Amino acid sequence: MSLLIEKTHPLCQLQDAGRFGVRHLGITQGGAADWLSVSHANLLLGNAPSASVLEIPLGGFALLAQTDCLLALAGADLQATVDGAALLPWRSFNLRQGQRLVFGSPREGLRAYLAAPGGFSAPAALGSLATVARDSLGGLHGDGEPLAVGDCLGFLGAPGLGRETATARPPDLSLARPLDLVLGAQVGQFSGQTLFDAFNQPWTLDTRADRMGMRLLGPVLAYQGPGLVSEGIPLGAVQVPPDGQPIVLGNDRQTIGGYPRLGALTPLSMARLAQATPGQQLRLRPVMAEAARDAHLQAWRALMG
Structure with missing residues (x-):
């Protein structure tokens, strides 16, 4: 073993790209909340972008x-x-x-990611070691439990000293730019005033924010359509419950839901939102799926050099 955990808290977890092809079983995706930072950390070591890492929110962790x-x-x-x-x-x-x-405590951003040679070693469940506590899956022992003091972490690659390097151009993970939202099937059933407010008024990230969902506080959004049958929910889905305050669903979201949706934030926007802290303000910007795809591919090309 190569690293001994001396200090931790329940939010510090092993993560990777997450589980796919299992939502029909009621099992959520999981995986690192900020995939862009994970990819940068892994590529600095020559790992695959999806290799397993430590997700460390808020600090308070020691090895x-x-x-x-x-x-x-x-x-x-x-x-x-x-x-x-x-x-x-x-x-x-x-x-x-x-x-x-x-x-220590956050100076900028919320979640740090630590990568190791080849990724961290842990048993895979349904193709991933991503920690999802409510599904009792993933993590160091495969049971969904967070890391604990005294746990030892091994690497899939060979440890040893190497050449230290830095990312030439770190991505901008701030909320200075609006978050891109791909419009959803129910967007036409919100009032005109609601759509204007949603994309022209600021939103504040509530304290009720975790890996499952992040509530936004701002103008009340009014849905005018009929009741919905529960349907599958993608990463970044922006649900609007009866109180009119939207919830952005994250990696540990439920697999289905019946609230109407404005649409879904793009993966690039979700990476930025994962680094936001409660009380920060943000804005939303509607985009077409084609534009979101082009931006995503451009980000990947920049990442891979």
Whole structure:
């Protein structure tokens, strides 16, 4: 084993790209909330973009190296230190045997991602080791439990020291630009005023935000259509419950739902929302599916160099 966990909390979990092809069984996707940061961290080590990583929200996490290893860090700046020396994200770095990697409180962003050679080692369930507590799947022991003090983490690749590098152009994960939303089938059944407000008024991320869903506070949205039969829900779906305050559904969402939807945020927008903290403001922008696809492919081309 290569890393010993000395400090953690229930939100620190092993994640990868998630589970696919199992929602008909009532099992959700799971996976890292910010796939873009995960991809950067993995590529710094030569891993596949979907290799397993540690998702570390809010800090409060510490590791002790039991052997020399080259790791990579991306995503939020959680004031990480190695034996007290500051460590910025978006870079690979050497951690020598006996050194401690400690994450403090967020300076910018919410979730940091730590990658290891080949990804972290854990049993796969339904094709993924992504931790989903309510499904009792994934994680270090395959039971959906979060990481615990005293757990030891191994690598799928060979540990050892290597060349330290940095991401040339880290992605902009701020909320300065609007979040893109692909319009959904029920969008025409919202009032005209609702659609104007949805895309021309600011929204505030509520404290009721987790890996399952993030509630937005702002203008009340009015749905004028008939009741709906529950249907499958994609990542980023923006549901509007009776109180008119939308909920953006995340990686650990339920598999079906019956609330009307404005549409769904794009994967790039979901990566940015995953780094937002309660109280931050954001705006939504409607886009066509073709434009969203083109932006996604452009981001992948930039990522792969």
